[in-house]
Amino acid sequence: xxxxxxxxxxxxxxxxxxxxxxxxxxxxxxxxxxxxxxxxxxxxxxxxxxxxxxxxxxxxxxxxxxxxxxxxxxxxxxxxxxxxxxxxxxxxxxxxxxxxxxxxxxxxxxxxxxxxxxxxxxxxxxxxxxxxxxxxxxxxxxxxxxxxxxxxxxxxxxxxxxxxxxxxxxxxxxxxxxxxxxxxxxxxxxxxxxxxxxxxxxxxxxxxxxxxxxxxxxxxxxxxxxxxxxxxxxxxxxxxxxxxxxxxxxxxxxxxxxxxxxxxxxxxxxxxxxxxxxxxxxxxxxxxxxxxxxxxxxxxxxxxxxxxxxxxxxxxxxxxxxxxxxxxxxxxxxxxxxxxxxxxxxxxxxxxxxxxxxxxxxxxxxxxxxxxxxxxxxxxxxxxxxxxxxxxxxxxxxxxxxxxxxxxxxxxxxxxxxxxxxxxxxxxxxxxxxxxxxxxxxxxxxxxxxxxxxxxxxxxxxxxxxxxxxxxxxxxxxxxxxxxxxxxxxxxxxxxxxxxxxxxxxxxxxxxxxxxxxxxxxxxxxxxxxxxxxxxxxxxxxxxxxxxxxxxxxxxxxxxxxxxxxxxxxxxxxxxxxxxxxxxxxxxxxxxxxxxxxxxxxxxxxxxxxxxxxxxxxxxxxxxxxxxxxxxxxxxxxxxxxxxxxxxxxxxxxxxxxxxxxxxxxxxxxxxxxxxxxxxxxxxxxxxxxxxxxxxxxxxxxxxxxxxxxxxxxxxxxx
Amino acid sequence: xxxxxxxxxxxxxxxxxxxxxxxxxxxxxxxxxxxxxxxxxxxxxxxxxxxxxxxxxxxxxxxxxxxxxxxxxxxxxxxxxxxxxxxxxxxxxxxxxxxxxxxxxxxxxxxxxxxxxxxxxxxxxxxxxxxxxxxxxxxxxxxxxxxxxxxxxxxxxxxxxxxxxxxxxxxxxxxxxxxxxxxxxxxxxxxxxxxxxxxxxxxxxxxx
Numbered sequence: 001x002x003x004x005x006x007x008x009x010x011x012x013x014x015x016x017x018x019x020x021x022x023x024x025x026x027x028x029x030x031x032x033x034x035x036x037x038x039x040x041x042x043x044x045x046x047x048x049x050x051x052x053x054x055x056x057x058x059x060x061x062x063x064x065x066x067x068x069x070x071x072x073x074x075x076x077x078x079x080x081x082x083x084x085x086x087x088x089x090x091x092x093x094x095x096x097x098x099x100x101x102x103x104x105x106x107x108x109x110x111x112x113x114x115x116x117x118x119x120x121x122x123x124x125x126x127x128x129x130x131x132x133x134x135x136x137x138x139x140x141x142x143x144x145x146x147x148x149x150x151x152x153x154x155x156x157x158x159x160x161x162x163x164x165x166x167x168x169x170x171x172x173x174x175x176x177x178x179x180x181x182x183x184x185x186x187x188x189x190x191x192x193x194x195x196x197x198x199x200x201x202x203x204x205x206x207x208x209x210x211x212x213x214x215x216x217x218x219x220x221x222x223x224x225x226x227x228x229x230x231x232x233x234x235x236x237x238x239x240x241x242x243x244x245x246x247x248x249x250x251x252x253x254x255x256x257x258x259x260x261x262x263x264x265x266x267x268x269x270x271x272x273x274x275x276x277x278x279x280x281x282x283x284x285x286x287x288x289x290x291x292x293x294x295x296x297x298x299x300x301x302x303x304x305x306x307x308x309x310x311x312x313x314x315x316x317x318x319x320x321x322x323x324x325x326x327x328x329x330x331x332x333x334x335x336x337x338x339x340x341x342x343x344x345x346x347x348x349x350x351x352x353x354x355x356x357x358x359x360x361x362x363x364x365x366x367x368x369x370x371x372x373x374x375x376x377x378x379x380x381x382x383x384x385x386x387x388x389x390x391x392x393x394x395x396x397x398x399x400x401x402x403x404x405x406x407x408x409x410x411x412x413x414x415x416x417x418x419x420x421x422x423x424x425x426x427x428x429x430x431x432x433x434x435x436x437x438x439x440x441x442x443x444x445x446x447x448x449x450x451x452x453x454x455x456x457x458x459x460x461x462x463x464x465x466x467x468x469x470x471x472x473x474x475x476x477x478x479x480x481x482x483x484x485x486x487x488x489x490x491x492x493x494x495x496x497x498x499x500x501x502x503x504x505x506x507x508x509x510x511x512x513x514x515x516x517x518x519x520x521x522x523x524x525x526x527x528x529x530x531x532x533x534x535x536x537x538x539x540x541x542x543x544x545x546x547x548x549x550x551x552x553x554x555x556x557x558x559x560x561x562x563x564x565x566x567x568x569x570x571x572x573x574x575x576x577x578x579x580x581x582x583x584x585x586x587x588x589x590x591x592x593x594x595x596x597x598x599x600x601x602x603x604x605x606x607x608x609x610x611x612x613x614x615x616x617x618x619x620x621x622x623x624x625x626x627x628x629x630x631x632x633x634x635x636x637x638x639x640x641x642x643x644x645x646x647x648x649x650x651x652x653x654x655x656x657x658x659x660x661x662x663x664x665x666x667x668x669x670x671x672x673x674x675x676x677x678x679x680x681x682x683x684x685x686x687x688x689x690x691x692x693x694x695x696x697x698x699x700x701x702x703x704x705x706x707x708x709x710x711x712x713x714x715x716x717x718x719x
Numbered sequence: 720x721x722x723x724x725x726x727x728x729x730x731x732x733x734x735x736x737x738x739x740x741x742x743x744x745x746x747x748x749x750x751x752x753x754x755x756x757x758x759x760x761x762x763x764x765x766x767x768x769x770x771x772x773x774x775x776x777x778x779x780x781x782x783x784x785x786x787x788x789x790x791x792x793x794x795x796x797x798x799x800x801x802x803x804x805x806x807x808x809x810x811x812x813x814x815x816x817x818x819x820x821x822x823x824x825x826x827x828x829x830x831x832x833x834x835x836x837x838x839x840x841x842x843x844x845x846x847x848x849x850x851x852x853x854x855x856x857x858x859x860x861x862x863x864x865x866x867x868x869x870x871x872x873x874x875x876x877x878x879x880x881x882x883x884x885x886x887x888x889x890x891x892x893x894x895x896x897x898x899x900x901x902x903x904x905x906x907x908x909x910x911x912x913x914x915x916x917x918x919x920x921x922x923x924x925x926x927x
Contacts, residue, residue, distance in 0.1 A: 072866030072903045200862055207867030208855040210803015210843035214868060217802040225797075250769060250786070278786065278793045351807055351815060351868040351902045400805070400868025401902050432808040623862055627908070631865055634904025657812035657900060665896045668906040 022172040023055040024131055024180065025105070026123065037130045037180040053124070054083060054131050060155055060169030062089050067099040067120075069111035069372045070203060071350075071402030072631070073686035074624040077201040078117050079124065081620050085194040086128035086187065088152040089168070096202055101374025101394035110373035112407045112516060114587035114684020117620055121682050129184040137181075138174035139166050189618070189679060196677075198623035203398070214400045215370035218357045220425040225277045226418050227284050227429055228258060230269035230438060233650040235511045237292040238268040245286035246272055251279030254422045255287065260414035261384060262513050263473035267410065267438070271418050277429055296511055298650030301444075305342065308446040308466035308508055312340070317464045317504025318482035324500030329460035333452025335539050339532055341449070342711040343524040344644035346442040346517055347652075347660060352400020353435040358415035359425035364391040365416055370399035372407035380409040385416055403635075404516030408440055436660050437652040440515030441645055443468040443508075447528035456540045458551060461498045463487075463529065466506040468514045479509065489522035489584040489691050490529050497551040512647070518635060519687035522586035526691030527640075527698075527712060530582035534699040535708070544699065545570055545581050557583075560592050560615050560676060567674055568594035568611040577608075578704025582696035587684030589616040591629070593692040595700040605701055605719045607637070607669040612689060614673065617680030625685050626673040632689030633671055638663035640694040644713050772836040774799060777845030787833035791825075792816045794832040795842060803843035803871050807900065814899035817872035818842045824879040843871035846878065853923065854878045857916035865903035873899050877913050886917055 023040035040055075055063045064083050070076035076096060084091045099106055108119070132152045139157035140147040143164060150159050158165045189196070206212035231238065243255035254273040259266040270289055274280035330336060356369035365387055371377055374394035382389045399406055415428040430438070445467035452460035469483045483505040495501070517523060537547035549561050564581065565571065573579050576598060583592040596608045612629045619625060642661050646653040654660035673689075698709040701719055709719070774781045776799055783798040795804050795818065804827060807815030811826040818827045819841040827835075846852040850859065854877050864870045873896065880887055880895040887895070892913050901909070 072864075074865075200859065201864075203867070204859050204862060204864055205850055207864035207870055208843075208858045208874060209846065209848060209850055210801070210871050212867055213802075214805075216806065219800075219802075276789075276793065276797050278789045278797070282786070349902060351805075351813070351866065351900065353806070399866060401866045403902075429806075432810075432813075627862065627865060627905070630907050631904035634906060635902070656810055657808050658810060662813070662900045662902065663904070664900065665906040665909065666893050668904070671907050 021055055021057045022131065022134065022176045024127065024134075025053045026127065037127055039176055039180065041176060053127055054087065056131070056168050056172050058169045058172055060167045061095065062087070062093060062155070062168070063095045063097060065097055065099045067106035067109050068116045069109075069374075069396050069399055069402065069406075070098070071111065071370070071372065071399035071406065073116075073628060074201060074621065075111065075116045076203045077199070077624060078620040079120070080202065081194055081199060082117070082121055082124045083128045085192060086125050087132050089155045091194060091199060091202065093155060098396045099374075100396075101378045101392075103375035106375075109375045110407060111402065112372060112404060114589070114687045118588055118682040118684055121618065121620075125186055126184065129186055130180050133181050133184045134175040134178050135168055135171045137178055138171040142166070142171075142174065195620055196622065198621060201624070212398045214352050215355045215357070215368065215397045216352060216427070216429060218368045218397060218427065220357065220359060223357070223425040223427055224253060224273050224275060224422060225280050225427050225429060226271045226273045227277070227280045227431060228269045228271045228414065228434070229284050229287055229289055230267055230434065231291050231293070232437060232652070233291070233293050233296075233298065234262070234267070234439065234513055235265060235296040236268065238270065239290040239292040241270045241290065242288040243270075245288075246283040249274070249279055249283040249286065251275045252283040255283070256418070256421050258414060258417055258421070260410045260417065261380065262410050264475040264477075271428070273418065273422050273426060281431070293650070296650075299510055300648050301345075301646045304444065304508065304510060304647065305446060308444075308506070309340070311466050311506040311508070312446060312448040312464055315506055317506045318480065320482045320484070320486040320503045320505060321495075322502045323495070323498075326460050326462050326500045326502040329500035330450070330452040330462075333454050333459050335453040336450070337452075337535055337539050338448070338450040339535055339710060341447040341528040341531055343445050343527055344712060345444040345512070345647070346639055346643065347436050347439070347645050347654070348401075348403045348405035348442075348517055349436060349660065349662065350399070350401030350403060350405055353432055354405065354411045354430040355428060356411045356415035357425065357427040358412065358419040360385070360416055360420040360423075363387075364393065365419075366393040366395070367412050367416065368395045368397055369412060369415070370402070370406050371396050371412065372399065372402045372404075373409070376407065377409050377412045381413055381416055384413060385420070403518040404520070405440070408515050432657070433655045436645075436655050439652070440513035441652075442517030442523065443470065443512075443514040445524045447525075449528060449532040451532065451536055453536060453540050456542060458498050458536060459500065461494075461501040463503050463532075464506065465525070465528070467508055468510065468512065469505070469507040470514050470516065472507055472509070473513065479507065483507065483521070485521035485525075487525075488520065489525035489586050491552060491557065491583060491585050491590070493552045493554050493557055497553060518632070519586060519690040522584060522687070522691040523636075523639070526582065526584040527694040530584060530692060530695035531698060531710065534580070534582075534695065534702065538702075548581070548583060556615065556678070556680065557590065560590055560613055563674060563676065564592040564594055564611065564613045567613065567672065568596070570594060578700040578702070580696045580698065580700030580703055582692040582699060584688070584691040586688050586691060588681065589614065589683030589685065589688035591615070591688045591692055593633070593696045595693070595696040597697070597700045597704050599704070605704065605716055607697065607716070609670045609672065610693070610696070612671070612673045613676060614685075614689060615676035615678065615680070616683040616685050616688065617678060618682040619675065619685070622675045625675050628685050629673045629689035630671045632687065633693050634663050634668055636690045636693035637667055637697070640697055640712050640714070641716050642667065642713060770833070772832055774832070774836060774840060775838065776801065776840045776842060783832070785832045788831045790828050791818070791830040791832050791835040791840075792827040794835070795827060795840075801842050801844050805868055805871055807869065807872070812900070813869070814872040814876060815869045817875040817899070819875060819879060822879075822882070824876050841875075843874060846874065852878070853919040854881065854912075854916045856919055857912040860915055861908045861912040863905050863908040863912050865905055869899065869901045873901065873909055877909070877916065880913065881917055881920060885920060887913060
């Protein structure tokens with residue numbers, strides 16, 4: 001697979017080789033709200049650096065640019081699948097290339113917030129239809145017939161009455177002379193041929209024979225390898241080091257102090273640069289480093305949680321969203337309830353450890369790596385490396401997992417600094433231990449929920465959360481600003497049906513770098529909100545599914561609940577089986593999950609099955625959606641029952657998979673995923689399947705055993 | 720089946736005697752690699768001594784200059800240039816680096832190159848370059864990979880399992896695959912794909 005990057009100039013070069021090409025993309029005029037569809041020739045004449053999403057050469061070969069990262073979630077398939085539909089081409093005849101970082105061309109490229117499809121699908125449909133209409137118009141002119149008598153299919157334009165046809169390659173020279181039409185017809189979803197179909201992913205063949213190029217597979221002539229001994233305490237400084245033994249290790253070339261940007265501070269360390277990863281690792285083993293760890297707190301997990309719990313008891317939170325008068329309503333309630341939930345810090349632990357390759361060449365810097373936000377890397381590195389943005393070329397490889405970690409820009413910065421210092425291309429590899437202990441982590445959270453019931457319905461609801469606010473880490477952040485994701489995960493109709501509510505947060509200020517972890521705050525909010533919903537249902541004496549149904553008036557939510565009830569056999573549950581439900585909403589998608597548990601012969605609890613119903617509105621590929629929900633469920637099972645990051649003396653404790661245990665095939669129950677078919681706006685797919693799982697599981701355990709679990713992770717063996 | 724369910728498989732019961740043989744092989748392999756590491760660590764310290772080794776990978780011979788205790792993983796990736804085999808943990812916990820040595824699945828991160836020299840080695844690239852191996856075909860059919868990083872190791876483990884146990888039960892699959900981590904959580908599809916591969920292999924065998 002060629003993943004060479006296509007700039008406009010490359011396209012022009014390509015077209016000069018083949019005679020001509022139709023290359024179109026979007027141009028975002030300054031201050032304009034809508035993007036303008038433009039051909040590369042027009043852009044060239046105007047001196048505009050156009051994005052080039054679609055290019056068709058004279059042989060009819062179509063090249064589609066994927067502007068987003070491929071980290072397993074399927075953008076490599078979904079972006080081209082959208083384009084192929086309106087362009088009327090066979091996906092197998094299309095070449096897919098990764099874009100380089102350039103947000104002036106592509107808009108935001110940060111692959112996070114489950115945003116790839118929902119953020120760009122309308123634009124991509126419009127662009128592809130524009131190209132198709134231009135090809136049709138070109139054909140009609142050649143035949144001298146009305147365009148209305150022609151249609152496009154499978155890379156050809158066909159004249160209906162006569163059956164004459166041109167392939168796209170024969171039309172590009174003429175089509176490229178036309179002005180793109182301003183409005184184009186889009187297909188009715190019922191006529192989709194490519195969209196909504198479980199078409200096999202184009203990257204799968206590369207991922208079963210070892211040919212997919214991940215970050216660590218990048219090789220450059222003369223490239224050196226580096227590993228870095230970083231201060232295990234996040235704010236610590238480097239006092240000095242002794243590299244006498246390190247320099248004796250064959251292959252070691254340089255030992256240098258290095259600082260990399262981590263939010264508002266710099267992580268300090270010593271890089272060992274060698275001609276192989278192994279030599280660098282050996283050199284690091286015998287390196288003697290002295291740290292300066294004065295002037296900041298050396299905290300432990302116990303201290304952090306004690307502080308969060310204390311804050312919840314003694315302080316009012318930063319108010320985020322309120323309605324009515326919670327206190328007065330609680331006073332009048334028939335029944336009152338209060339509960340505290342706790343979730344741990346977590347490491348992302350992508351299977352491909354963090355790594356990056358950089359080549360600093362004086363007036364420019366080129367970077368290759370598993371990167372979720374190539375444009376963000378340019379933005380951060382431009383001032384730090386003192387280079388204009390366009391002189392920082394960021395190439396995305398396939399990512400061996402991302403989950404939010406690889407949207408952070410610390411590791412490209414570190415690689416750039418080392419490459420500059422040693423004046424050679426360098427690949428910096430984080431060992432698994434580095435990857436697990438250095439963060440950024442998912443922040444640990446404590447939730448205090450209280451509520452009141454009147455006539456069997458929720459009359460008052462309050463949620464207060466304590467934990468680090470990721471936004472507070474950036475330079476110049478307002479540390480008294482509320483957490484904008486305080487209600488993330490909570491279902492929208494509850495805000496209608498609950499008459500009095502209050503949501504607030506208490507930010508914890510500690511020097512642990514924290515970062516988005518698949519589904520971000522919803523990943524922990526979902527546990528608290530949906531556990532408490534279950535506790536309220538039990539207090540109200542209602543079936544947990546009916547209780548939710550009663551509070552979720554909208555048809556879309558009723559449909560989802562009914563489907564969940566039907567597929568899980570909720571009503572036909574047997575004795576000795578525990579069923580738990582949980583429904584959350586984030587990134588514009590709603591997901592409901594039901595977990596079934598039972599007891600093994602030895603009396604211990606086992607998870608038998610998980611059913612999920614995903615409503616992500618307009619969608620691209622049902623099989624990718626199912627895969628993403630299956631994977632989200634497994635990842636959530638891990639976070640609920642298997643792993644957690646602890647801190648002691650200011651350092652992360654768990655270092656590798658022997659202590660930071662991963663969910664394995666033996667921890668994986670049967671999973672059944674259903675996708676709702678509707679015409680709502682497209683929602684996210686990569687993350688929304690994760691937040692409901694933990695509460696559905698603990699609610700099922702309560703149903704089976706009467707035991708309420710309010711702290712994650714818990715050991716299934718010990719329930 | 721457009722909107723049908725995707726169905727995984729039952730969770731296995733606990734480890735039982737029929738798997739004792741596999742377990743003993745596993746313990747033996749672990750012991751050998753630990754012993755070998757111990758040996759080179761204590762007798763060849765402190766400095767690296769470079770030596771020449773002949774590696775037989777995918778029926779091709781590579782002569783490499785390496786420190787005897789360099790793990791086979793790095794020799795395969797950085798000296799032989801076969802990057803399909805992945806680094807995941809370096810301590811034989813995740814299985815991403817799994818290759819076949821003498822037909823047995825081993826963790827290349829924990830086998831010193833000096834121990835692997837001269838032995839028959841197979842990596843993911845050696846299964847087939849054109850995805851014609853039944854396990855590769857099954858992986859494509861069931862659309863197993865997401866990020867794909869761990870899949871080389873998963874496929875090598877599955878291939879070894881099917882060679883020994885052509886018709887594996889759910890329990891056989893879980894036992895053979897439990898040493899392999901997939902952070903994307905493709906386990907339900909791995910179970911399915913191993914059964915599909917078994918069917919493809921059986922069909923091929925009966926066609927002969």
